[in-house]
Amino acid sequence: MEAPSPGINGRMDITSPENADQRKKIVELLHKAYWMEVETVMSYIANSVNPDGVRAQEVKTSLAEDIQEELGHAQQFAKRIKELYGVVPGSEGFATEQSYLQPPEDQVDIVHVIKGVIEAERGAIDHYAKIVDETDGVDPVTQDMVITILQDEQGHLREFEGFLREYEAAGLA
Ligand SMILES: [Fe+2]
Ligand SMILES: [Fe+2]
Numbered sequence: 001m002e003a004p005s006p007g008i009n010g011r012m013d014i015t016s017p018e019n020a021d022q023r024k025k026i027v028e029l030l031h032k033a034y035w036m037e038v039e040t041v042m043s044y045i046a047n048s049v050n051p052d053g054v055r056a057q058e059v060k061t062s063l064a065e066d067i068q069e070e071l072g073h074a075q076q077f078a079k080r081i082k083e084l085y086g087v088v089p090g091s092e093g094f095a096t097e098q099s100y101l102q103p104p105e106d107q108v109d110i111v112h113v114i115k116g117v118i119e120a121e122r123g124a125i126d127h128y129a130k131i132v133d134e135t136d137g138v139d140p141v142t143q144d145m146v147i148t149i150l151q152d153e154q155g156h157l158r159e160f161e162g163f164l165r166e167y168e169a170a171g172l173a
């Protein structure tokens with residue numbers, strides 16, 4: 001008996017029934033990515049409004065812009081989950097993880113916010129790099145999408161690392 005083919009003409013096809021196990025694994029990773037984006041949207045909304053002070057303005061403006069981008073990522077992950085025969089989870093499946101991005105005690109503590117954003121972006125970068133690995137040679141469509149999102153997150157990380165450097169140079173962090 002012939003071994004099950006990975007897809008048409010022996011090419012990898014993540015939508016084919018033989019690849020159901022691999023697909024399930026990828027959908028699970030996409031679920032986590034979806035929740036990370038949704039929680040980031042919540043955290044960035046709060047932190048784009050809460051902080052007080054002149055120095056906080058730049059950070060607030062930047063976060064307010066990122067909200068739309070992170071929301072777009074959540075929608076892309078949702079769409080891909082559906083395309084891979086998964087189901088986009090309802091809100092009852094949500095569990096919080098961003099303890100580090102809760103509003104600080106003092107609303108002028110912008111360094112707390114900057115460090116929290118850096119941690120969130122690093123977490124996303126870690127997880128998305130894992131998806132890029134898992135999809136390699138298996139699901140180039142998901143891989144391509146995640147690489148593009150990964151670049152957005154690297155841009156966010158870099159920007160907030162820049163904010164932190166400024167505060168460190170001023171002896172405020
Ligand atoms: Fe994102
Ligand atoms: Fe981001």
